Amino acid sequence: xxxxxxxxxxxxxxxxxxxxxxxxxxxxxxxxxxxxxxxxxxxxxxxxxxxxxxxxxxxxxxxxxxxxxxxxxxxxxxxxxxxxxxxxxxxxxxxxxxxxxxxxxxxxxxxxxxxxxxxxxxxxxxxxxxxxxxxxxxxxxxxxxxxxxxxxxxxxxxxxxxxxxxxxxxxxxxxxxxxxxxxxxxxxxxxxxxxxxxxxxxxxxxxxxxxxxxxxxxxxxxxxxxxxxxxxxxxxxxxxxxxxxxxxxxxxxxxxxxxxxxxxxxxxxxxxxxxxxxxxxxxxxxxxxxxxxxxxxxxxxxxxxxxxxxxxxxxxxxxxxxxxxxxxxxxxxxxxxxxxxxxxxxxxxxxxxxxxxxxxxxxxxxxxxxxxxxxxxxxxxxxxxxxxxxxxxxxxxxxxxxxxxxxxxxxxxxxxxxxxxxxxxxxxxxxxxxxxxxxxxxxxxxxxxxxxxxxxxxxxxxxxxxxxxxxxxxxxxxxxxxxxxxxxxxxxxxxxxxxxxxxxxxxxxxxx
Amino acid sequence: xxxxxxxxxxxxxxxxxxxxxxxxxxxxxxxxxxxxxxxxxxxxxxxxxxxxxxxxxxxxxxxxxxxxxxxxxxxxxxxxxxxxxxxxxxxxxxxxxxxxxxxxxxxxxxxxxxxxxxxxxxxxxxxxxxxxxxxxxxxxxxxxxxxxxxxxxxxxxxxxxxxxxxxxxxxxxxxxxxxxxxxxxxxxxxxxxxxxxxxxxxxxxxxxxxxxxxxxxxxxxxxxxxxxxxxx
Numbered sequence: 001x002x003x004x005x006x007x008x009x010x011x012x013x014x015x016x017x018x019x020x021x022x023x024x025x026x027x028x029x030x031x032x033x034x035x036x037x038x039x040x041x042x043x044x045x046x047x048x049x050x051x052x053x054x055x056x057x058x059x060x061x062x063x064x065x066x067x068x069x070x071x072x073x074x075x076x077x078x079x080x081x082x083x084x085x086x087x088x089x090x091x092x093x094x095x096x097x098x099x100x101x102x103x104x105x106x107x108x109x110x111x112x113x114x115x116x117x118x119x120x121x122x123x124x125x126x127x128x129x130x131x132x133x134x135x136x137x138x139x140x141x142x143x144x145x146x147x148x149x150x151x152x153x154x155x156x157x158x159x160x161x162x163x164x165x166x167x168x169x170x171x172x173x174x175x176x177x178x179x180x181x182x183x184x185x186x187x188x189x190x191x192x193x194x195x196x197x198x199x200x201x202x203x204x205x206x207x208x209x210x211x212x213x214x215x216x217x218x219x220x221x222x223x224x225x226x227x228x229x230x231x232x233x234x235x236x237x238x239x240x241x242x243x244x245x246x247x248x249x250x251x252x253x254x255x256x257x258x259x260x261x262x263x264x265x266x267x268x269x270x271x272x273x274x275x276x277x278x279x280x281x282x283x284x285x286x287x288x289x290x291x292x293x294x295x296x297x298x299x300x301x302x303x304x305x306x307x308x309x310x311x312x313x314x315x316x317x318x319x320x321x322x323x324x325x326x327x328x329x330x331x332x333x334x335x336x337x338x339x340x341x342x343x344x345x346x347x348x349x350x351x352x353x354x355x356x357x358x359x360x361x362x363x364x365x366x367x368x369x370x371x372x373x374x375x376x377x378x379x380x381x382x383x384x385x386x387x388x389x390x391x392x393x394x395x396x397x398x399x400x401x402x403x404x405x406x407x408x409x410x411x412x413x414x415x416x417x418x419x420x421x422x423x424x425x426x427x428x429x430x431x432x433x434x435x436x437x438x439x440x441x442x443x444x445x446x447x448x449x450x451x452x453x454x455x456x457x458x459x460x461x462x463x464x465x466x467x468x469x470x471x472x473x474x475x476x477x478x479x480x481x482x483x484x485x486x487x488x489x490x491x492x493x494x495x496x497x498x499x500x501x502x503x504x505x506x507x508x509x510x511x512x
Numbered sequence: 513x514x515x516x517x518x519x520x521x522x523x524x525x526x527x528x529x530x531x532x533x534x535x536x537x538x539x540x541x542x543x544x545x546x547x548x549x550x551x552x553x554x555x556x557x558x559x560x561x562x563x564x565x566x567x568x569x570x571x572x573x574x575x576x577x578x579x580x581x582x583x584x585x586x587x588x589x590x591x592x593x594x595x596x597x598x599x600x601x602x603x604x605x606x607x608x609x610x611x612x613x614x615x616x617x618x619x620x621x622x623x624x625x626x627x628x629x630x631x632x633x634x635x636x637x638x639x640x641x642x643x644x645x646x647x648x649x650x651x652x653x654x655x656x657x658x659x660x661x662x663x664x665x666x667x668x669x670x671x672x673x674x675x676x677x678x679x680x681x682x683x684x685x686x687x688x689x690x691x692x693x694x695x696x697x698x699x700x701x702x703x704x705x706x707x708x709x710x711x712x713x714x715x716x717x718x719x720x721x722x723x724x725x726x727x728x729x730x731x732x733x734x735x736x737x738x739x740x741x742x743x744x
Contacts, residue, residue: 039653040653042650044649046640105636109636169672171672172669358638360634393616393618393619393620415634
């Protein structure tokens, strides 16, 4: 139904908040239940993904409390928010109120997430055994190469008609077999499906023969031939028997498996396993393929699109261009919060938990490589191991760590699994503006023999600084080195020294 | 621990160890750790003496060692001096930390105990999730709610079991009776009407044939509960 065709009233209603707000998703389970049936949870905690639509309003309407809803929202609760976004829990209740809550938690998270520029990649196999030696580089979920692959039509899909059979309990599976699969209609459809598969098979043979004779079969001729190739019921039964017999030998890589999964529209098994029926290769290879090729083969099917609408970036191979120092080898690091250090409250964990842009992830370095067990290092030194080890009670703002966000995947529960690495020291220096020591080191390296050690220009070691701005680096080098301040929390909108200098330069240039 | 021992273990040894340096290594830091009042007294004392008695011997000692090493420039002296400085700095840091702990009204353990929530990968948080109000909610332990048909569906249907056939399985039957042996209501069990009737019949049958007590749970179940401390 198009909007233009409907009546003015219908159009008004369709565009109103009353009708345009989508139904909320079921609430996600925050805590997994233990065997004892006890759990800790909070009903007001931020969910791992938003379940309600967040709505905003114009400043003028906000002042009046007008959110396009049945009644105005109280200005006291919304007017003084930095980000006035609300989610509507109920448009109207028996108590004659509009139930709403702030949605800033998720809108701010999205804002921070977008600033990081993380691409979402396909899920990597979880196994880290020897069979993973041919581990592929991460590929984006938007890559087009899979969707054009006719041999594996299900590879780029994430939504299937069939329920997740592997996740069914035995009773559920019995019910599914009884109610869905073994119905009369479904059986007839299966026979029809087999007959169609046979026709395609026979047509392919005809085409091959015609090709061998030198006169390729035209599309019209093939269509004409189609009805004559339709098999009888006995032939279909015979074909089915053959498939079953082959399945006993080939197991999961058999033709029958492929046909059934495409008939039920279930997530398929790997393309390589299906493409080589009858060839029982090395079992490890097969298992490996089952794990790597199809993302959804052995885990639950995803509940969202693999990118979850969070990012459309296809790569993180981006070189950032700093306004003063030129192209950088590393992207600007992000200051993350150590939400749970390795040791604390009697428990000792393998890795610390970091909060990067409000999303919890694992510290990439485990406790094996620790060195920060001593006392607090000097104020000047930033030590990520020390930050990850335990809470520093004297550190204002809590433990923080610089990280580079790399890639992310969305798991089957819709949670973001962010992969980070610890930040490069030089990248931290550039980010915080404490670059004096880098200049000094470079000058010291250049002094004895000037050019041969220098990498060619345009490389990370010898960045092209451009010529549109006056080169202010020389006076900087002659200055005494300023005392370095300890790492501190820096909000996203705060300027650092170099940015300030850059702005000053631009101001001066504008005046001239 | 005296530095003399440490220096004696070095391959390259200075001819003599500055005896004045020893005083600060044999300071009362270790003894003071034995009691809180001792620690406090030591901290106060050390603080009082910091500028006068502590700094002076250190500079004097260092000066002495440098003058000595000037005549005989050996690496051992340098190493020793750096060690002296390191240990002194370490002790100073320890003293500072002890003083700071005394001045503070809370310890690290207090803070760690407040951060109750066990963060999992993929959790999203906003500043309010780090607040004490929110963390206090994670402190409470809740019991698993009974699976209702709305949330989880009929358990017996899911597992493809007929309760009537399970009347001899007292551990299943015990899950569907209360502490006092009463058959649970269907809003607690979450079974659909047919299965609830079957379950009730199975429980009555189990009690009737003497497999299960009628006024308490099966003793084996109670025994297991007592052993593991797990409640139903």
